[in-house]
Amino acid sequence: MRMPESDEMKFMKELNYINGVNGNEGALWLFLPAASQNVSVDDVKVSNANVSMNMPIILMSTFPGQNIHAAVNDLINYEYTNWANPQDARAMFTKIGGDVFFNVPAMDLNLAHANDTKSNTWFYNFLIVPEHRPFAVPNWVTKASHVEEIPFVFGYHYDFGNILNITNYQPAEHQMDVSGRVMTYWTNFAKFGDPNGDGPVSWPKYTIEAMQHLIIDVEDSIGQRLYTKEYQFWRKIVPALLEAIENGEHA
Numbered sequence: 001m002r003m004p005e006s007d008e009m010k011f012m013k014e015l016n017y018i019n020g021v022n023g024n025e026g027a028l029w030l031f032l033p034a035a036s037q038n039v040s041v042d043d044v045k046v047s048n049a050n051v052s053m054n055m056p057i058i059l060m061s062t063f064p065g066q067n068i069h070a071a072v073n074d075l076i077n078y079e080y081t082n083w084a085n086p087q088d089a090r091a092m093f094t095k096i097g098g099d100v101f102f103n104v105p106a107m108d109l110n111l112a113h114a115n116d117t118k119s120n121t122w123f124y125n126f127l128i129v130p131e132h133r134p135f136a137v138p139n140w141v142t143k144a145s146h147v148e149e150i151p152f153v154f155g156y157h158y159d160f161g162n163i164l165n166i167t168n169y170q171p172a173e174h175q176m177d178v179s180g181r182v183m184t185y186w187t188n189f190a191k192f193g194d195p196n197g198d199g200p201v202s203w204p205k206y207t208i209e210a211m212q213h214l215i216i217d218v219e220d221s222i223g224q225r226l227y228t229k230e231y232q233f234w235r236k237i238v239p240a241l242l243e244a245i246e247n248g249e250h251a
Contacts, residue, residue: 004112009112013112013113013116013118013119014118014119015119016119016120016121016189016193017109017113017119017120017121017122018121018122018124018185018186018189018195019106019109019110019121019122019123019124019206020106020123020124020125020126020149020213020214021098021102021103021106021124021125021126021227022102022125022126022127022143022144022145022146022147022148022149023125023126023127023143023144023145024094024098024141024143024144024145025097025098025101025102025103025145025146026093026094026095026096026097026098026099026101026102027094027098027137027138027141027145027146028097028135028137028145028146028147029093029094029097030044030046030090030093030094030137030138031135031136032054033045033046033050033093034136040136041136041137041138042138042139044090044138046088046089046090046092046093047087047089048077048081048086048087048089048092050089050093051077051080051089051092051093051096052073052077054093055073055076056068058096058097058100059072059073061100061101062100062234063238063239063242066242067246068242069242069245069250071241071245071250072238072241072242072245075237075238075241076096076238079233080092080095080096090138090140094141099227099230099234100234102146103227103230104227104230104231104234104235106123106227107227107228107230107231107235108231108235109121110123110206110211111208111231113206114206114207114208114211115208120193120194120205120206121205121206122189122195122203122204122205122206122214123206123212123213123214123226124203124213124214124215124216125213125214125215125216125223125226126144126148126149126152126216127143127144127215127216127217128144128152128175128178128216128217128218129141129142129143129144129145129148130144130148130151130152130171130175131171131172131175132160132166132169133145133148134147134148134150134151134163135147149182149216151171151175151179152175152178152179152182152183152216153179153182153183153186154183155179155180155183156171156175156176156179174218177218178216178217178218181199181200181216181220182216184197184199185197185199185203185214199220200219200220201214201220201221201222203222204222210224211224211225211226211228212224213226
C-alpha cells in the first residue's frame with residue numbers, strides 16, 4: 001500500500017473486491033486487559049492508563065521508525081476520549097484498536113480502488129452478531145466483532161462441536177435469512193463479478209463521490225461515508241502533526 005507504483009499494487013488494483021469491516025472490530029482486543037486482570041471480558045475494567053500503555057504499539061505499527069512526540073498522544077487521547085464518561089476507557093480502547101488495525105486500512109483499499117478506473121470495490125459493514133460468539137466478547141458489545149461474519153458467510157456450516165463445544169444447534173430463522181443473503185452476495189460476486197442479484201437492496205459500488213456501503217443486519221440497508229472522519233484523522237491529521245514536529249514547526 002505504501003508503494004502504489006509497484007507491480008504488485010498495479011496488479012491488485014486491477015482486481016474487483018468485496019471489502020468490509022464488522023461493527024465493532026476492536027472488541028477483539030479486550031481479551032488483553034481481561035487476561036492481565038485475570039477476569040472475564042464482561043468484568044474487565046479499562047482505564048486511560050491501559051490505553052496509554054498500548055499506544056506505543058499502535059503508533060509503532062502505524063508510523064514505523066518515527067519518533068512519536070507527546071503531543072501526538074495528547075491529540076489521539078482527545079479525539080478518542082468518551083467525554084460523556086471520561087473515566088471509562090472501554091469504548092476508547094476498542095475504537096482505537098478497530099480503527100487502526102481494521103477500519104482505516106479498509107478505507108485505504110476502498111480509496112485506492114475508487115481512484116482507479118480499472119476495478120470496482122463493494123464495501124460492507126457487518127453488524128448482526130451470531131447467537132453463539134466464537135470469541136469471548138463483553139455483553140455490552142452489541143455489534144459484530146472481528147470474524148463474527150464467518151458463520152453467515154458459510155451458511156452456518158462449521159463444526160460447532162469442536163469450535164464452540166455446542167451440539168444439536170439450529171440457528172434462528174432470522175440468522176439463516178441473513179446467512180442466505182450474504183451467501184448470495186458472495187456467490188454472485190464469484191460468478192458474475194458483481195454481488196447484486198434479486199436481493200432486497202441494490203449494493204452500489206464504492207465511489208469517491210458517494211462513498212456508499214451495504215449495511216448487513218437483520219435487514220440490509222445502504223449507508224454512506226463510513227469511517228471517512230477516522231481516515232482523515234489517521235492518514236492526514238496525525239501525519240501532518242508528526243511532520244510539523246519534525247520540521248520544528250510545533251513546539
